[in-house]
Amino acid sequence: MSQLPNLQTLRRLPAGDLVSLAEDIRAFLVERVCAVGGHLGPNLGAVELTLALHRVFDSPRDTLVFDIGHQAYVHKLLTGRAGRFGSLRAAEGLSGYPSRSESPHDLVENSHSSTALAYADGLAKARRLTSDSDRAVVAVIGDGALTGGMAWEGLNNLGAAPERPVIVVVNDNGRSYAPTTGALAAHLSELRRAGATPPRRNFFTELGFDYLGPVDGHDVGAVEEALRRARALGRPAVVHAVTVKGKGYGLAEADEADRLHAVGAVDPATGRPAAPTSPAGSPVTSGRSWTSAFGAELATLAADRDDVVAVTASMLRPTGLHPMREKFPERVFDVGIAEQHAVTSAAGLAMGGFHPVVAIYATFLNRAFDQVLMDVALHRLPVTFVLDRAGITGPDGPSHHGMWDLSVLSAVPGLRIAAPRDAHQLGEQLREAVACQDGPTVLRLPKATAGPAIPEQARMDGIDILHRTRSGPLDVLIVPAGPLATAALDAVALLEDHGLGVTVADPRWILPVPASLPALAARHRLVVTAEDGLRTGGMGTALAQACRDTAVTTPVLTLGLPTAFVPQGPRGALLARSGLDGPGIAAAVHAAMAGAKDAVTAATHQATHASASPATNAVMSSGGRDGDI
Structure with a gap:
């Protein structure tokens, strides 16, 4: 791509130059995003729209809020970040979402859906209170994000406030991860069909907005004209821009399954994943993902039990529900980007005699905590939540790591949480979860390949013993959550080489703490828990409390993610x-053991004695004396 114009030059470019500029930007996006991965389809569809926004509005003096932020790649290019696209979503690289640390043009780090209108409402209030009313506030929101409850709340507030002239740009491509569903989607479709002569009254005008559109979102001049008119109105206005997801890249335009919405590294000629290679250059065989393993298991379970239904929030394929949808379409419900509604709707299904399986990304279930607590758990309803992308997810960064679920959900009375360690356990525990009829259950699945099966040596009171040192003392009990069983077993050799006796126990159902686990802990000198959630408030914290409650004095060292x-x-x-x-x-084990010995020595000499010194992301808890290991 030739040198991109800066924003001042962009605003002075002749209209005839914009077509070739848009083509250059699309070619750049296909080349760079296919090489490193990222959100491809949404950004290809937003090229002309973003050019028009930056020609009409003076960012960052005028504020542009993108909802969802994964459609902001062109915005990043136009604001001076083209040279960083080789590091897109890499460690310490360019974020896949707007980022305040990257640019003053990114005021809002918007990576969870349906929030832009609320941000815009607050910004407009602040501008009015500070007499900054000449600074525009523009919210760019997709038709998919408009299915979220917060978006409706934002529309309700903005439409009733003519003194807050927020411009809402609806980027309408008829899709989110999949075709947009619901009554609003049907209404937008009617407006699109009406073309240049839309009805004088529609959903937006009834709420108090002026409506401009529908306009061709790939005609920069038409979008510019609508945006200028909206700004001149001086009151809340909706600009309805119709776009094509994946525009200009035939594979993405024809991608009805939305596989090119977000991609890893792919071959741009085929749109298929590029074969990973080993350091020696030979192809590496990829394993089956946890998501696909769940999807296959659920479809099989649904064939066995006609009371099983599935619910998702606009993420049918990403959460693995497509196989069940193909077999039992009438029993799979996509409610749009509306996690709160999904959970309470599932509660209603359970009240009606069904067992709903609610498949949602772990990070997005945070948005429906009250519904899990008060609408499902309070009624002791049999609803199973399958949390995809639990724990560390990788390139999507802090907003998408599913690391809060254990700490948050551990507070829900009667909720049972399972963490399968391999695909076989996933199938087994999914069936156990659906068999529960006296309250809600949760299964946590990581964003990763489901590795080989990890067989147990024995099962004791529901706990799987994965390893036990054959002879000698029982020094350390390691309790991993789910897939961290592999890391726990990797630690065994490193500990046994130093003469320590090690037991690795997978509790399978990690919360509430199995009643037999404190008794097993009592037979060891140290317990170490490992979970890919916050190190406080999750499995380790609960086990430490259970040990205290049962007068078990074995210290519990909790390893997990930092509160950051x-x-x-x-x-x-x-x-x-x-x-x-x-x-x-x-x-961490060696440090804890050494710290305990030091504490005992200090106590012997009647010195002031400090607490054990755990690893950085560890918390030590004990029901007994300091250093009693």
């Missing part, structure tokens, strides 16, 4: 950085 926003990066590297790989677990 973890940056983007490869999943394995981020887990290792938090001490959640084999060497990290072993190092």
